[in-house]
Amino acid sequence: MEKTTKKSKSKIPYHKIFIEQAPTAIAMFDKNMCYIAASNCWIKDYKxxxxxxxxxxxYDIFPEITQGSKELHQECIDKGIDVFDEIPFTYKDGTVKLLSWNIHAWYVGKNEIGGLFIHTIDITPNKEYELKKARTKEIFEQTKETAKxxxxxxxxxxxxVYWSTMVKKIYEVSDNYIPTLTNxxxxxxxxxxxxxxxxxINEALHKGSSFDYxxxxxxxxxxRKWIRVVGKPEIIDGKVTRIFGIIQDISAAKSARTQLSQAHAQLKAIYNSESISIFSTDSTGVINHFNKGAELLLGYSASEMExxxxxxxxxxxxxxxxxxxxIALQYGKNPDNFSHYKDLPVExxxxxxxxxxIRKDGLTVPVQCTVSSVxxxxxxxxxxxxxxxxxxxxxxxxxxxxxKNQLLNFxxxxxxxxxxxxxxxxxSVKWSKxxxxxxxxxxxxxxxxxxxxxxxxxxDQPLIAEVVDDAMRDKxxxxxxIRLITTTGKTxxxxxxxxxxTNNQGEVVELMGTAQDVTELKMVEKKLKGLLESAPDAIMIINxxxxIQIINKQTETLxxxxxxxxxxxxxxxxxPNILPFIKAAKFSNSNNTRQIGVVEELIGLRKNGEEVPISINMGPVEWEGELVISLAIRDITKQKSAERKIIKAKENLEVLAHKLTEQNRQLADFTHITSHNLRSPVSNLNSLLDIYKTTDDEVLKESLFGKFETVINQLTLTLNTLIEALKTKGPHTDEDVEEIEFExxxxxxKDLLAGEILKSGASxxxxxxxxxxxxxxxIYLESIxxxxxxNSMKYRSKSRKPEIEIKATDLNGNIKLEFRDNGLGIDLEQHGHKLFGLNKVFHRHPDAKGVGLFLTKSQIESMGGTISASSKVDVGTTFTINFN
Structure with missing residues (x-):
């Protein structure tokens, strides 16, 4: 509600005729809110x-008026303030309308209030048509302006001559302006x-004529403004003694009518355009309008079609x-027997x-067509x-x-x-976008x-300069x-x-070419190199x-x-003798390639002719549009016998798992793996084997092979984890130890984790x-x-970027290494006793397996060192490694 304390200091004359002829709903009240006069519109609007x-x-006529409204009326009378508001009004028949109220005091003498003027406008239709708000906003604004x-x-x-405050506002004069008939x-x-x-005015003065212009x-x-002036002369003894009335600012309405007329003219011009075909249909699909453009395009006349x-x-x-x-699918309708006339009533x-x-003469013409609902x-x-x-x-x-587009795309x-x-x-130099x-x-x-x-x-500037010079010389x-540093500093x-x-004389006159951003490709290559070099096995990729196309350091060592x-x-x-397995990869049909799996009983030949028993895990890989074979080669000299027995003699799996567990009490956590992850697959294999031996159904036998493969793959995964941990606990030779730079x-x-570092923003x-x-x-140090x-990046806090600090010290030959992060932290009081246990996880992370810290501790202890941790929840964790 808006209130103003500005008072009209002039006497506002009232007269029954003036109020009755007001074009809007106006009523005049005394101090007791009794009616003195009311316009016809007021009588009509309030029934x-x-x-x-x-x-x-x-209040007697409308007993439903609230106490708040009564207090507002009294405040206007006591203080002479004006009130503008929009409130709902309930009529006696129960109908409710939203009204715009304009309440201001009128005066019988200087500073003496005689009562109130109340002017209302029914704005219900505007509120009811909010869906057409954009279309009717201008008309609504014009209606509000008319209420002034x-x-x-x-x-x-x-x-x-007397002007009320509103008249002075309309004429944009100061409050102290004194009007005369002349000015x-x-x-x-x-x-x-x-x-x-x-x-x-002359007619009103001499003949007593009322006017509305x-x-x-x-x-x-x-x-410039347009106004509506309504006036009525007062005649006493046959003589006009005064003229009074109202003035409304109708500029907005006048402008709207002008714009509407212009829009109508523009729409008519568009509709009559000969360059655009426009026609419309009624609700039954019959054409009801067919413009000149449609006549020219299709060869039919409007009279033939409409x-x-x-x-x-x-x-x-x-x-x-x-x-x-x-259209049916777009609006979720059944396409069968669909009609966009009947089945889309409001869409x-x-x-x-x-x-x-298809023109009238039978020829066809392609068109770009827009169909819109009316x-x-x-x-x-x-x-x-x-x-x-x-x-x-x-x-x-x-x-x-x-x-041309195909050529450009190529x-x-x-x-x-x-x-x-x-x-x-x-x-001159030209660049593409x-x-x-x-x-x-x-x-x-x-x-x-x-x-x-x-x-x-x-x-790299000398390199690119050399390339340009060579091109000039060698054509x-x-x-x-090369490396490019962009304007924003990115490399x-x-x-x-x-x-x-070259020209006809063989002189170079122009250089042209392409520039490819290979940053991501180089990152992938760098990451691949890091992955290959960090792999514990020898890696070969062959065509x-x-x-042999690609190798890692472990291949050179092997x-x-x-x-x-x-x-x-x-x-x-x-x-030797590996080609039959490679051919099994079926290079000729990449869609049917399959994982070959682990190949055993092969021999590797070293440079000096020494034979090395090896196990190979191989499979096809798509590389730069070519199908190649990836070989992961492992020296199985020490564990060949044990592994062969584990894989080929399933009846000894539980015995072997027990022996491995007993060899080191620190591997007690493997009890769960040996008792469940190994016993369950072995039991499953025995069951499948019994079914295979007892059935004569060839189809069933064939399906059992697929189940064998699934169980064996699961068994292989468990064994690999077990073997890696056991290998860590096993002895190592002096050949395994070398001087290594921490950096x-x-x-x-960093190369191996380059993608995760970029993704997490880790420092x-x-x-x-x-x-x-x-x-x-x-290998142990790289694994650590x-x-x-x-782990620090995997268990990072969602509220901050990961920060990892690594520090090495040497105190009297005792080398210590610290890894500190600002991640989620670990509740050591609750989980400290099982921090380095196998399959122990402390956060709900999809990649958490509970193996990393277990293997890290096993590797460190196998080299005679220790690892400890200090941590605070949501602050971070510090792992301290003492190597001696």
Missing amino acids: LQGIEIIGHSH IGTWEENLSTQK TLNFYETDQSLPQVSFI EAEIITAKHN HKESPMTFLPMDEVNKFRRD NVNDTREWTY KDDLGKNIGFIVVSTDISDLKAYQNEILA AEQMTMIGHWQWNLASE NLYTIAEVDTSVQPVFDTFFSLVHPE KFESVT RMVHIAGVAV EQGT FQCSPEELLKEFIEDFI EVLSIT ITSDFSKCSKIKYHK FLNLIS
Whole structure:
């Protein structure tokens, strides 16, 4: 509710005739809220026809008026304030309407309030049609403006003119402005309004005629406004003694009517356009409007189509059926027997697609067509309007455009994103939009050669300069991969490829080519390298011909060969009799490739001819569009006998598991694995084997093989975990111990976890200044770094980025290593006793297996060291390793 304390200091005359003729609902009350006068609109709006209200209390006529409203009326009388509000009003018949209220005091003398004026406007229709708010907002605003009604009076005896505060606001004059008949007329627009108004006023003065006119004025602030002036003369003894009335600002309504007229004219012009086909249908599908554009496009006249035909006259049935089906599915209807006229009563259909129209002469024309629903005031569909544009010319060029697009797409695939062109004669350089994107350069920049050169990493600038010089000399552009520092400081790996264009004299006149952002690819390669180097097994990747393509450090160690002696060599030179297993991978049909699994009983040949028993896990891999075989090769010299017995003699599995458990009391946690993870698969295998032996059903036998494979794979996974842990507990030789740089191990770990580090935003800092290296088992140390750092990121806090600090110290030969993080932390009082146990997890993480810390502790203790932990929940954890 808005209140103002501004009081009108002039007497507001009232008269029954003036109030009755007011064009809106106005009532005048005395201090006791008894009716003095009411307009006809008031009587009508409040359903008071035939009821005597003059002299009666407003509260008696409307007993449902709340106490709050009564107190508001009294406040307006006591303090002379104006009130503007919107409140619901309940009539005697129970109907409720939302009314806009304007209450202000009137005066019988200076500073003496005689009662109240109450002016109301029914704004219920505006609220009821909120769905059409955008459409009716302007009209609603105009209605509110119309409610600003001011009163005026001219006393012919005293020649004084009175304007209420609202009138002064309309004319945009100050509150102390004194109007006269002369200066009032000066506000009217000279050419049109002034002659008309002068005539009307003259008629009222001499003949006592009432008037109601609209005119244009120019306000004191030089703004143009339209006003409505209603006036009535007061005649005493046959002589006009004064004229009084009301003034309304109708500028908004006038403007709305003008705009509506203009919009109607524009819509009519669009509808009558000859370049656009427009027709509409009624709710039964019969065409009811057919414009000139439709006549020209289809060859039918409006008289032939309107109220006679449907669009089926010129639409192909297959396209109509597809349209109906698409619309039905879009709105969740059954496509069978669907009709967009009957089955979409209120949906807002708006569909744009290509159609084929069949002209009257039988020729066809392609069009881009939009079908939209037409609604009535209640929001129900009463038909459709269809706007179509002839796209024949567009179709004529379609094949050419498609061909060019195919060529461009091919070029995009070949050039991989960015394109560049350097004209040596004009020194002009052109970049494709994608090259701007790669370099993060604003497209408004006109590039030159130095633009790109300046972005090249300083260490790579000599390389790119050399490539350009060689291209000029040899007329051949050699591809190169360089580092690019973008305008935002990002470092990207970019592969540059190009060609040198020569003239008839054989001179290089232009260089052009492509730029490919290979940052992600390089990261993947780096990560792959890290994965390969951190793998405990020797890794080989060979192609279909059996040639070695990729190896890791463990491969060099296993075969005691350098990379030059292994790469590009034939696999059977190092692993005889492996080709039959490789051929089983079925290179010819990648869709049918399968995991070959573990291959045993093979021999590896070292450089000196020494034979090494090995176990190989192999499988097909898709690599750069080529199918290759990945080999994970393990030296099984020490455990060959035990593992062969475990795999081939299932009846000894439980005995072997028991022996392994008894060998070291620290492996007591394996009881669960040996009793469940091993016994259950063995029992399952025995059951399956019994069924296989006793059945004669060949189909059942064949299905049992699949079940054997599933159980064996599960068994293999359990055994691998068991073997790795046992191998950790087993003895190691002096050959396993070497001098290792902590920083080198950390670098390998970062490469291996590069993707997770980027994804989590982890910060890894290290301080190896007090101890930079150690003599240790390298695989164990790499495993320790990998498990502890990956744990810190795996159990990071969601509320902050992970921060990992690694510090090494050497105190009198006692080397200590600390890993500190700011992760979730561990409740050591509750979980400390089982922190390093097997299969023990302390957080609900999908990747938590409870193996990492167990293996880490086993590796450290096998080398004579210890590991301990301190932790605080939601603060972080510190693992401390004492190596001596």
